[in-house]
Amino acid sequence: MKSLRYISTMALALFIISSAAAQDTDDWESWPTIDKWSIGLGYFMPDLNTQIVITDEDGNIGTGINFEQNLGLDDSKGTGLLFINWHFARRHALEYRYFQLNRSGAGESSVSIGIGDEIFDITLPIQSFFDITANEIAYAFSALIDDRKHLYLGIGLSVQDLALGIQGTASSPVPGDTISSNLAKTAPLPTLNIGFDYAFSDKWLFISRLGWLAVEVDFGEGEDLSGEIFNTNVGVQWNAFENVGFFLHYQAFSLDVDYLDNGALFAIDYEYKGPVLGVDIRF
Numbered sequence: 267m268k269s270l271r272y273i274s275t276m277a278l279a280l281f282i283i284s285s286a287a288a289q290d291t292d293d294w295e296s297w298p299t300i301d302k303w304s305i306g307l308g309y310f311m312p313d314l315n316t317q318i319v320i321t322d323e324d325g326n327i328g329t330g331i332n333f334e335q336n337l338g339l340d341d342s343k344g345t346g347l348l349f350i351n352w353h354f355a356r357r358h359a360l361e362y363r364y365f366q367l368n369r370s371g372a373g374e375s376s377v378s379i380g381i382g383d384e385i386f387d388i389t390l391p392i393q394s395f396f397d398i399t400a401n402e403i404a405y406a407f408s409a410l411i412d413d414r415k416h417l418y419l420g421i422g423l424s425v426q427d428l429a430l431g432i433q434g435t436a437s438s439p440v441p442g443d444t445i446s447s448n449l450a451k452t453a454p455l456p457t458l459n460i461g462f463d464y465a466f467s468d469k470w471l472f473i474s475r476l477g478w479l480a481v482e483v484d485f486g487e488g489e490d491l492s493g494e495i496f497n498t499n500v501g502v503q504w505n506a507f508e509n510v511g512f513f514l515h516y517q518a519f520s521l522d523v524d525y526l527d528n529g530a531l532f533a534i535d536y537e538y539k540g541p542v543l544g545v546d547i548r549f
Contacts, residue, residue, distance in 0.1 A: 293413075304349075310540065314334060314367075315538075316339070340371070342540075349362070360405055369396050371393070379434075392432060394433070453521075459475065475500075477496070479494070487528075501513055511545070
């Protein structure tokens with residue numbers, strides 16, 4: 267009889283514990299601070315600043331070039347953003363972010379541009395372009411989480427596809443020759459991330475996220491890349507409907523990359539920052 271009572275008591279205790287655990291597991295999916303799945307589409311309106319220095323294999327340092335000030339590229343241009351978040355467990359999530367911005371321009375440079383021995387004269391027409399495609403995937407661990415607060419830490423990988431080029435007519439050493447300088451490179455840059463979200467109510471949330479890291483990558487055979495990446499995002503979100511919300515964020519991104527290829531150095535420093543207005547679909 268004692269054994270039967272013991273077994274019954276244990277069964278009841280296990281039932282209560284499992285029920286409580288199930289309830290706890292299910293509860294987080296309804297919290298305003300967490301969405302199991304969410305897809306965000308935003309329109310980004312950044313101010314842009316792009317600078318490069320090109321050094322040839324002989325160590326001849328070229329002119330520092332600002333694409334917006336010297337080459338006439340737009341210093342502000344809107345583009346789309348994509349966010350996908352999957353909170354696959356209470357404390358674990360995966361994130362994906364996508365961004366693309368292509369710019370090109372034609373005109374006269376405001377400075378004489380030297381690239382090695384060749385010089386683009388200030389009075390001659392120059393064509394230029396600068397394209398960025400960024401794919402970021404990140405893992406996040408929720409260190410503090412409830413129905414009002416969400417603090418998370420994580421690590422990510424931001425893959426930056428960079429393409430830039432300048433083409434014009436040389437004024438020396440062979441005047442009249444068409445010359446160009448181009449760079450196309452994929453820069454895989456890891457980031458350390460921290461974020462904090464706070465729900466003022468079931469419909470209004472404060473959102474913040476910060477990512478940063480400096481890295482050096484040796485590709486071998488005289489080719490290496492070093493860089494520093496900084497990415498921050500701060501704003502508010504309004505969950506207007508059960509599965510649809512709207513957000514207004516301010517996003518700032520900067521990247522400083524030095525790419526060395528057999529003695530030739532391409533130093534790139536660019537940043538874009540501005541508001542993001544978008545819609546968030548949750549399910």
